[in-house]
Amino acid sequence: MTTFDVFAVGCGGGPYEDNLSSYFVKARDALWKDGIVAIEAGSGLGALRRLLKTRPEVFSLPTETDTSHKLAPAEVYSWIRSYLISHPHLDHLSGLVLSAGSTASTSTPVYGTQHTLETIADIFSGKIWPALASWTDEPGKPLRLSRLSPEDGYVSIADSLSVRTMVVSHGPSSPTSSSSEHPPYESSAFFLRHDPSARELLFFGDVEPDALSTHPQNRDVWRTAAPKIPDVLSALFIECSWPDGRPDEQLYGHLSPAHLTEELCNLAREVVASRARSRVTSGDESSSSSDSERPSIRRRKRLRRSDSDVQDIDVRGALSGLRVYIIHCKDDLQETYESPIHEVIAGQVRTLVDDRGLGAEIVAVEQGMLISI
Ligand SMILES: [Zn+2]
Ligand SMILES: [Zn+2]
Known part of the structure; x- marks a missing residue:
């Protein structure tokens, strides 16, 4: 069963500007022209123009065998129903900014946290770029800034699609700046839900490892994701900006293969702990009427133990059924490697994940890839 289509308009981590984070998403049973959710908007019309030449079939109707009707990039861009931006770094929104005055967009919502939207509003202040975005439904403004808050739970952002931030x-x-002087830069992780099937995908914006963070927050995301894996949630998009061997002090808020693998181990521990908890709970429920107090106390103790001993959990196979899509690999300017950098980095992650026996499948995302989930 497939639920989502994801098209990688751009998936690199810079600095080449023609392949920056930008993903078109739709429900599998819908048509692209009926509404696209754009997760990130780094590369835009230029990358799309190039991709439409090599992959014109991606956006054509399923009944169209003749793809000679050439779609213009602006036509496909006009199908964007909403934007979802993880954080306001330029490599995640330059396409949105550059195209804002040129496409047919009217009050297209740009979803993000308060921090993200305030910074986007600065860009559209009239100094860096014309005032094309508004916090309200202002007539004539192409973009409407639409706040997402973690407290809101799931928010509908398109037909049949909701997001939790x-x-x-x-x-x-x-x-x-020393990280003790300033709080870390804020980014977002999105749980995108297909409402009719309740299936989800998890997309991380740029993120640093908990192990190096003054304000570690990834564990909360893993704890939220764990009970859903793999039946509800079988696809994780996460950055791995650098190849192995880069010193921690030069990661600049990003992941490397070793740190990503540690994060996936943390997720795996949460999955095992969550399954143990649900076994205990269902055991309690099935025997609640006949059980004496003593076994139920024993179960509660076991439950507490599964929380506190989470580091010692055997994680082998815990992520079976999960596909991890590696994104945001930074371009190899020195051209050190013979293979494309996303393949090098994904290969390093795969080796480490296989060594730990986690069971997750590692996929290198490349520009122009159409992913069915
Ligand atoms: Zn980035
Ligand atoms: Zn960033």
């Missing part, structure tokens, strides 16, 4: 940390706001 969680805040994550993205390193010090300046490479020279």
